Amino acid sequence: MKYSENSCSDINICYIGGGSQGWAWKLMSDLYLEESLSGTVRLYDIDSKSAETNAIIGNIISGYEEAKGHWTYKSVSTLEEGLSGADFVIISITPGTFKEMFSDVHTPEKYGIYQPVGDTTGPGGIFRALRTIPMYEEIANSIKRYAKDAWAINYTNPMSICVATLYAVFPEIKAFGCCHEVFGAQRLLLMALKEFEGIEETDRHNLNTNVLGINHFTWINEASYKTYDLMPIYDRLVKKYYKDGICDKITDVHFMSKNLVKFDLYRRYGIIAAAGDRHLAEFVPDYARDKKTIAQWGFNLTPVNWRIENKAMLAKLSREYANKEKKVPITASGEEGVRQIKALLGLKDIITNVNLPNHNQMDCDEGIVVETNALFTKNSVRPLTAGKLPDEVNLIMSVHMNNQKAILKAGLEKKKKLAFAAFLNDPLVKNISISNAKALFNEMFSNTRQYLTGFDSIPIR
Template sequence: MSLKVVIIGGGSSYTPEIIDGMIKRHHQFPVSEIVLVDIDEGERKQEIVANLAKRMIEDAKASIQIRYTKDRRKALQGADFVTTQIRVGGLKARALDESIPLKHGMIGQETNGAGGVFKAFRTIPVLLEIASDIHEICPNAWLVNFTNPAGIVTEAVMKHSQHQKVIGVCNIPYNMRSGIGEIFNVSADRVMIEFIGLNHFVFGKRVFIDGVDQTDEAMRHLIDDDLNYSPANIVSLPWNKNFLQSLNMLPNPYHQYYFQHEEILAKDLQAYRENGTRAEVVMEVENKLFEKYKNPNLKEKPQELEERGGAYYSESACSLMSSIYNNSMDVQTVNTLNKGSIPDLPSDAVIEVNSVISASGPMPLAIGPLPDTISGSIIQLKKFEQLVIDAAVTGDYRKAYASIIMNPLVTSDEKAQMVLDELLQAHKPYLAQFDKEVVNV
């Protein structure tokens, strides 16, 4: 029986991680064909990645055929799983998402604040086109979305596309489990965290090691030992002990943008002045990675890949696909429809939640009402996300402004409009949905 996976954004530097994850799981997830898909701008990188993937597969003696193409519709024929890891506008667009808000004294980050809004504006229309193709060509295929902002993009597809076999994944829950594993000197697979919240705004409500509740001990370590588990793309600062004690839940690294706003902004501005944007740093990392990828003797993913902030996505994505294929009924953390898991949020809202993974997809576990300490923030963030989706789909300027100003990281109505207008102009080639006359309001 053939099993086909299509990777859209095949020229991404992350692709070797996915290939590595599939090779490691080949005995339980017997992929027979992988097709990489990219656009003209990514053609050369895709060829380099494809050649490395072939060497990795040959070295592992895995019976997997790998191909690459720019013809997305042809690639989708017969697909069982489709993964999306795209960046509309590339790293140059990310640099604008970061630099323009920073210029106005705001957080400049690719998935949070004004920059995250514009990444969503550029990405949602493209993901809707991809979902439409999937629904027409391979309607039984699962769409596994890694593209950030993953929660917003996943909800947009589920609300505005006919294709409903859609799941979002993020590496942050895995990073948090790994961090807790290091604290307790155990592997991540022995750690279970009860997650509650949204993508990049999720909290660890309870911690279990081998099924034993170790929440108090985990919090004690986090409070007393100044530990963190930040990925490479986030500046790490120690948490205020009173904050952790009053929260009594694990924060995730992205919470620093919201709860340590002034300190993070100061560090980001300093880093911007000294080294440019994070996007420019990543460009250098990518250049080095692709030079390594070209090496005909390289037959494994290089260690340097971990310098990219999204390292370990393959652990989430490949485990998810394998569990769906095998109807494993195990528990994984994904972005999926709420369906009453958190009664404070709409049933059709996408949340980041522990779910039982079956052949029919994720079944979210009931969490119950949001704790008082975080309910207001999560409800506000969800309302903000829904404004972003509405603006991205309609191209309405006023809805775009509403989504910007309702983001907690945007603190001035005047600056919100300046940043909105500058980013609309800067990204005009990728924002066809916004009326050209309205952009200059």
């Protein structure tokens, strides 16, 4: 890397999952818009054709006259080629295919379990974790071998398990996990500030929020803007909208939410539930007992068939971009990755929420991957002490933290009975009989067997 005044060039980024038609395009846009950074992005993907197409798209974007950041994109065929000499590693993969994802989300529905997302907790999250762990073992070992000093940024879910696996395999790794769910709660705080104080602030980065919890089950117990304490202002927002709800962002119908779950949890516990309703409902299953209940709480299920159709649409769009039939639209993603890279290069310090193993950030077991704020400075990420959640919230949180440890151990050591014990311990599964839980586990195990090498094939009885 080469530094000049307030800028850095010759940066090498390895993107694992570089054929992505979502996260990779967001990164390209954000790098395009950032004038202080330039370098090379190596795109690695098991779908090499998609990585090759993305390299073409990235170079087209970088060639636009109005580009502020100048990057060269190239596809690579091996992790060694991608990682060797990398300064940063971005990981954004889909663990398995839509076949396994269909099993994650829809097989539990046969037993009355509904998951709006199915990628973090619940039956779907657990099986996604079990097949992700060996993939992340390989990634961690490859980073250790070829890029041990690089910073690794993870976007893949289940976030906590992915980050935990990286550290379990390579304890000295410099890795953290990024998630945008908290941003929705921050947008609600901006809306409350405008509605009740008449202050038109549009940049969530100007808020101070104390974040604590685990990924997709995060909370905010302190929030301020300049001299304003935002907690009582948020209380007014909840009192006004807790019955009918309010949307903080216009998006596809499958991802829309009225924030009714978030508001109800605030009324229960007195602190702000910071993740989106679709995720929160999987941790506190009162809100997702059946389709009627889900509709009453103002969020939607995301069927895998929609994801398949959306993937086909994005693949078509990808070809059109690469063939210059359409111009690639450039918009800031709102994600933190490029800001974090700038901070780690020493260009501008930031504080933002990330997922890291617990070392006194929270009052919970050492090593559990938690989501709190951290200070990013030159070549350093220092997690900030976040404090303690209310005891009532900790009762729920402890179940999921214990499952995080159990699933990680089961995946690393191929302990099928331990995996089933964690499965039984999940709040979504507790609503069905033990016989149905065994049947569901065995069916889902069979559906994703291709990715569960090392486990015995004997059904749970």
